[in-house]
Amino acid sequence: MLRLLKSQRIWRHLGWRDLRIQYGRSRIGPLWSISTLAMSVVGLVLAQGVLVGEINFGAAAPRLAVALWIWFFFSSIITESTIVLDAERRTLLNSVIDESVFIAKVVWKHLATMALSLPVVLLLLLTSRNSDPWGLLLLVPIVFAFSVALLLPISLLARLTVVWPDLKGIVPPTTQMLFFFSPIIWSPSSNLPLSETIVNLNPVAWLILTAQAFTSTTAEKYSYIVHIVAFALVSMAAYSTLLKWSSSIKTRL
Amino acid sequence: MEALRVDGVSFLRSQGTRRSPHRVILSDISFAVDRGERVALLGANGTGKSTLLRLLAGILQPTTGTVSRFGRVSSMLDPSFAMSDILSPLENCRTRLILEGIPSSNIPTIIRQIEEFAEIGEQFRHPMNTLSSGMWARVAFALMTTLPHEILLIDEGFGLADNSFRAKARTRLLQLYSDADALVFASHDSLLLRSTCTRGIVLKDHVVAYDGTIEQAVEFHEA
Numbered sequence: 001m002l003r004l005l006k007s008q009r010i011w012r013h014l015g016w017r018d019l020r021i022q023y024g025r026s027r028i029g030p031l032w033s034i035s036t037l038a039m040s041v042v043g044l045v046l047a048q049g050v051l052v053g054e055i056n057f058g059a060a061a062p063r064l065a066v067a068l069w070i071w072f073f074f075s076s077i078i079t080e081s082t083i084v085l086d087a088e089r090r091t092l093l094n095s096v097i098d099e100s101v102f103i104a105k106v107v108w109k110h111l112a113t114m115a116l117s118l119p120v121v122l123l124l125l126l127t128s129r130n131s132d133p134w135g136l137l138l139l140v141p142i143v144f145a146f147s148v149a150l151l152l153p154i155s156l157l158a159r160l161t162v163v164w165p166d167l168k169g170i171v172p173p174t175t176q177m178l179f180f181f182s183p184i185i186w187s188p189s190s191n192l193p194l195s196e197t198i199v200n201l202n203p204v205a206w207l208i209l210t211a212q213a214f215t216s217t218t219a220e221k222y223s224y225i226v227h228i229v230a231f232a233l234v235s236m237a238a239y240s241t242l243l244k245w246s247s248s249i250k251t252r253l
Numbered sequence: 254m255e256a257l258r259v260d261g262v263s264f265l266r267s268q269g270t271r272r273s274p275h276r277v278i279l280s281d282i283s284f285a286v287d288r289g290e291r292v293a294l295l296g297a298n299g300t301g302k303s304t305l306l307r308l309l310a311g312i313l314q315p316t317t318g319t320v321s322r323f324g325r326v327s328s329m330l331d332p333s334f335a336m337s338d339i340l341s342p343l344e345n346c347r348t349r350l351i352l353e354g355i356p357s358s359n360i361p362t363i364i365r366q367i368e369e370f371a372e373i374g375e376q377f378r379h380p381m382n383t384l385s386s387g388m389w390a391r392v393a394f395a396l397m398t399t400l401p402h403e404i405l406l407i408d409e410g411f412g413l414a415d416n417s418f419r420a421k422a423r424t425r426l427l428q429l430y431s432d433a434d435a436l437v438f439a440s441h442d443s444l445l446l447r448s449t450c451t452r453g454i455v456l457k458d459h460v461v462a463y464d465g466t467i468e469q470a471v472e473f474h475e476a
Contacts, residue, residue: 013351017340024339024380094334095352096311250313252267 001240007101014102015109030116037072037117041065041124044185062131065124066215067184067208073114073143074150074204075179079172080106081154082161086168089253099249103155107147114143125215135214142214145228146207149235155242159249183208203231255323256404256435257286257309262318264304278304280459282318286404286435293446293467294439295474296456302439305456306330306406309437324434327353327402332393338382342371342392345381349396363399370425371395372418391418398425405433409440443471 004011023029041064049055081103085092088102118136125131161167181198182205199205210228262282265275279301286292294302307313308320310328335352336345346367350360368377371391376384384392430436430449440446446453446467453470455463463473 009357010351013348017337017344017348020344021337021339090331090334091352093307093312094328094331097352248314251265251316 001236001243003243004100004104007097007104010097011101011104011108014105015112018105018109019112030113033072033113034117034120037065037068037120040068040072041120044068048185058128059130061124062128062215063187063212064184065121066211067182069114069117069121070143070208070211071179071182071184071204072117073110074207075175076110076113077106077150077154078157078175080110081158082168082171085158085162085249085253086165092250092253099158100155100243103151103158106154107150111143111147121215130217132215132217135216139211139214142210142225142228143207145232149228149232152235152239152242155239159246162249162252178202178204181205183212254288255285255321256288256290257323257326257437258319258321259284259309260319260321262308262315262320264301264308264313265316266304277459279308279315279456282461284454284461284464286437288324288434290452291430291436291450292438293450293453293470294437294456295443295446295453295470300456301459302456303330303408306408306437306439310406322404324403326404326406327400328406328408329397330406330408332397333389336381336393339380341379342373342377342381342384343368346392346396353400355400367392367395367399370399370421387418394418394422398422398429402429402433404435405429405437407436407438407440409442443475447471 019030023032026032028035041061044064045055045057045060048060084102084106085099091097092099092102122133122136125133125136157167157171161171181202183195183199186192186195199209206227210225260283262279263277264279266278268274268276282305294305296302304313306328307330308315309322310326310330311320311322312328335348340348343364346364347360350363355363371377371388371394373384373388373391376388377392381389381392436450438446438450450467453463453465453467453474454461455470455474457463463470465473
């Protein structure tokens with residue numbers, strides 16, 4: 001972990017550079033990520049409204065905004081981790097930088113994108129009486145802890161994708177399937193079969209519920225903190241062990 | 254006084270197949286490079302020259318054996334890695350300098366030197382995809398040759414750009430070779446190696462097949 005902190009100048013730069021490349025030719029640049037979130041929320045509120053025969057934007061939009069905000073972050077990181085080491089092959093084979101820098105870059109880049117779309121979430125939370133917009137501030141360290149916890153699984157995933165390239169075709173659609181098993185378009189309090197089990201086994205569901213709890217005036221706020229901090233600490237220790245004992249993936253590139 | 258030492262280095266590349274999990278790239282390689290030496294690496298394609306340079310640079314770790322470096326090693330293996338054609342030469346140079354570990358305070362001065370040497374005018378601030386291939390080569394060359402190098406590792410020569418730039422580039426290369434404390438140069442161009450190096454190491458069948466003067470090494474390689 002200290003190694004990662006020492007190389008923070010490199011992964012921060014590479015993350016911003018990726019965003020510059022991604023949005024280099026676009027007129028509104030990274031604001032696309034804001035509009036994507038806003039359009040997705042509006043689209044899902046309308047779709048739900050059509051299905052249940054009633055559109056209640058004030059009630060549905062804040063919940064959806066928080067859930068999608070977390071979801072975009074999670075799914076983008078997982079999807080990008082399957083291609084990052086292949087995409088950075090030339091850099092890895094021409095510099096002494098190791099793969100952990102590129103893993104940190106992926107997390108950093110999507111945290112930055114997430115921060116950009118924060119105003120949309122805030123704006124939608126302000127539209128609802130049952131929302132606590134200031135809960136978003138409390139949520140920042142929780143999302144950060146979750147990001148640290150993600151370092152281990154995405155590092156393993158990135159390495160596994162180099163060993164078994166077929167994972168590149170399997171992981172992204174599987175991640176997208178996870179969307180339907182996360183409390184985004186359905187509520188865990190609904191009487192869906194296995195909903196409690198799914199939430200307990202699904203880390204994204206877990207974080208979405210935490211985020212929704214923090215930004216709602218009615219929910220109990222702090223019940224998830226201990227779990228997420230414990231998850232982050234265990235994951236951090238496991239990731240440090242992985243970095244210390246595993247050999248470089250460069251010999252496979 | 255030694256600049257580099259290679260002791261019993263072997264390198265296996267993981268292939269991931271059950272029938273042949275590893276492929277031998279280098280086997281039991283040992284040699285030392287003294288300060289002031291100019292060493293040519295010769296060998297047919299696939300004999301492990303580039304891998305050996307990466308091991309010397311510390312980019313790859315040997316499967317067995319050790320590589321010792323007694324000074325700051327710089328490698329010029331791929332002139333355009335980490336360069337995006339969406340970004341400008343200015344931004345690409347900044348990225349490469351950060352990857353090299355150059356302190357932020359020194360970067361503006363070095364970038365100015367690169368810009369002056371490349372002589373591409375305002376194009377230095379426009380996306381790389383608006384540059385001609387000659388301009389690309391100028392930027393890559395200026396970027397790789399502006400930094401001072403203590404122990405220098407080069408994989409193949411530089412594709413020097415247009416005629417007007419060639420003489421200037423050649424002068425800088427000669428300066429670079431003479432300024433470096435030690436040089437290891439892998440190439441198929443025996444004329445270039447003869448004019449640059451004093452010693453030759455020939456790789457064949459994953460081992461050092463010959464280590465001696467550059468003239469004899471080239472003869473051995475071409476025999």
